[in-house]
Amino acid sequence: MTSETFQPQDHLISILVRDEPRVLTRITALFGRRGYNIRSLSVGNTEHPGVSRMTIVVSGDRGVVEQAIKQLEKLHDVVRIIDHSLEKYVDREMVLVKVSLTPETRVEVRQIAEDFRSRIVDVGRHALTFEVTGDEGKITAFIEQMRPFGILETMRTGRVALTRGSNADIPTQVYSGDSAALTPAVEPREEKARGVPNLF
């Protein structure tokens, strides 16, 4: 369930950022300006108020990813970057797929959905909408299976990932919960630099 379906040029990183206005722009503008390609991006809150978490799939060779991480490290709003290629992780993506139905295909479509442990989230006279959660390979396989029946619409969330094991990426002692206290607590670069392939 981890990286076997990964395209070789894709790299999965997580970025913990201070929840400030325009921080998403800051991150994506950096990618745009430096010519790094984002394949997928998902953002959400974390258990710590004032901190959001992004999972980004970057395409490019190893050098591109290392440079992207080093440039991101310099942004003031970035608390930490986790390069998932350096440790074991779990990742998931969710997709909504609306498949067209005829009386002849109804049973087969439902059977495939069941095989994928997919949930039906909307039932229409001529279409069914499925929710599938899994790694990228499973989702791609599901879409391929449904394609012959006629896919009307899909929406993928982009991948989300967490490091395996009991370590939290944000050490709880760093946080007191209010974002003002964040600044001095995470200041040391060594702290931030964890996960960056270290040259020094």
Added chain:
Amino acid sequence: MGQSNGPGDSRREMNGAGALWATLANHGITTVFGYPGGAIMPVYDALTFYPEVRHVLARHEQGAIHAAEGWAKATGEIGVCIATSGPGATNLVTGLADAMLDSVPLLAITGNVARHLMGTDAFQEADITGITLPITKHNYVVREVSELPRVIAEAIRIARSGRPGPVLVDIPKDIQLAAFAGEIPVPHARPEAPQPLPEVVARAQELLRSAQRPVMMLGGGTVDAAPELTALARAWDIPVITTLMGLGSFPSSDPLWLGMPGMHGSVAANRAISEADVLLGIGLRFDDRVTGRVNGFAPKASIIHVDLDAAEIGKIVRTHLPVRSDAREAALALTEGAQKLERPEWRAQIEEWKSRTVMPEHWGAGYAVKAVVDRLEPDDILSSDVGQHQMLAAQLARFEKPRRWINSGGLGTMGFGFPAAIGAGMAEPGVRSVVIAGDGGFQMTLQELATLKMYDIRNVKICIINNSFLGMVRQWQELFHEKRYSEVWLGDSNPDFVKLAEAYNVPGYRASNAEELPAAIDAWLNDPHSALLEVVVPNEHGVFPMVPAGAALYEMIETEAKAVSAEPTTSPTTAAATEEAKRA
């Protein structure tokens, strides 16, 4: 706390604008450069209660920010500039980009429309934090008055710490006016400079010890470590190259100095890079104007790259030994246990290259620039604008100390030199602040002549090398566009620069040939006031040596004669360079 708005004023409670000045004053900021406008008026009103901070009214926000940069580059302290919203703020954009590329510590404060108007396309509204996002180290919109002093203090800390850079703080007008009752913060302690790891130092020393043809390259990140780096080079007996931004980090009078590398670098510097077996680069980012074609840069060398900014290491050139460290700390560590090794063949080779330096002997821009820079004292600050005169000054001036050479390196900003010289001159009123400009660049910010009069600035000496052309563009058109001189001729429309200066009450002098020049320089430098010297030179002189864009350093054209004989399309190298030039 119920502080007063300023000394002697008990009539009003402190507002956001007062808190801004109080915070700046607490940080030891004595001079700010700016231009008022509607959305920053509360700040200018509160200024009247803070006589300890001097505000310098420029004639254009671009003049204000370049002056702040000049201040910062001369002193190493943060430069501060202020502008109103919308057009005032957007006029800062060029200076912010300039400060970003040259790592200048800068605080830009902009007013903005009141919070309830933000996002409505209000009068003089511009999303300046959005606009400046890629050209600032960080930027802020102040959302609550209670946060204002903390944000300013943090902005100053970010601008100064690590690799310095510009930080912009945008303050809505209603926040400037809102009552403030909090504490005024004191400066943050400067963080400790990162030191190199002992095992990395050991490996670097091993490389230096085994090197037969070592060379050291110092960039703009080394200007505050000049004594330590000089000791390092002498201890190991390693020849030193200083980039355009690093000029002054190693004394030009030292026999180990090879000059500047890159597009208009010295023969010795570029050949040494091309032949070196170990290249120790410190505080530099391997700009394309320095490296030439990257896969032809230092092709035989193991590269040791020392930089504070991890993102610069490995960004452009392959690095054999990355060293993340402050320049001074690295210099100290590398010097310990240094071994002076005799490398007679390398030294002999370098002396031969150095002997190929051609000094301008005939009347022209180079001759004029040399005549001026030869008259400078080691303490004098020399600024330049951008173009041929800049490269000539960089080639011909001799720098014994750091922070005496101020120019726009990374962005190549025409119009930078003159206001920067004003800022530097105001920072150090006891020394001469000389600026060499071209007739093109000077006309981009010449309105700052008024600033000289207004503040009775007496130490700014402006030299205009007038060749009636946008000379550097003309040189490229000559070499790479078969002399199609497209839109570079200024001669018919240039003003009378002497009369222009006089119109601003600045004395003007002129020289048009080698005979007139010495007396004109005397009169200009000895004038008790700031003064302008126009030197009229022939139109079509080029700057050489030159590495064509897209060529490797070892493919440099050493003299003008060789450039003329090498027709642009005859060799594949120059053909490639022509293609590159068209793209550039």
